[in-house]
Amino acid sequence: GAVVSQHPSRVICKSGTSVKIECRSLDFQATTMFWYRQFPKKSLMLMATSNEGSKATYEQGVEKDKFLINHASLTLSTLTVTSAHPEDSSFYICSAPRPGKADTQYFGPGTRLTVL
């Protein structure tokens, strides 16, 4: 079946550093990928839609300069948390809809970011 991977699964960094999270579709091409954030015991919140070959679309309240998204190829989207602060600590998840299978979404395993 289709698989979406994320790397790293867990990252701890110092305040002020930047962290890059990768989301890959392993056996299908994804022109669109979604990035979500999840706080402890809360549901997922859509941050942005990553579009291959064009700029990402950010949800209201999400800082574009803080959360840089690059959809470099049809199988890879990256989320970079720039100048990370402790309040950026969260669980970040990506998903990708499978082309030709309307409304089907595959989720990555998530990346837990801890900013010290």
Add this chain to the structure above:
Amino acid sequence: KNEVEQSPQNLTAQEGEFITINCSYSVGISALHWLQQHPGGGIVSLFMLSSGKKKHGRLIATINIQEKHSSLHITASHPRDSAVYICAVTPLRAGNKLTFGGGTRVLVKP
């Protein structure tokens, strides 16, 4: 009011019991998803529904489009079913964007 509401928020059951989780939504949708999130965080898509009923093993999902309501049933529950179950909808004209319910935390005790 959230567009997607789930109930209950938390549920504790004894092994073997029948479990029902409910999801109500207030917008027109093209599909409804039931997702499972284990304590490690990874999310698994259990069902995608646009009408009727689907069954996979001990899991059954139903949807009533007219009433804007869906249920997820777990028959003969087992401790390994302990997880957070999330209802999500694809609103009409939203592309593939999902709107999520708050989740139901299920604990099945042996």
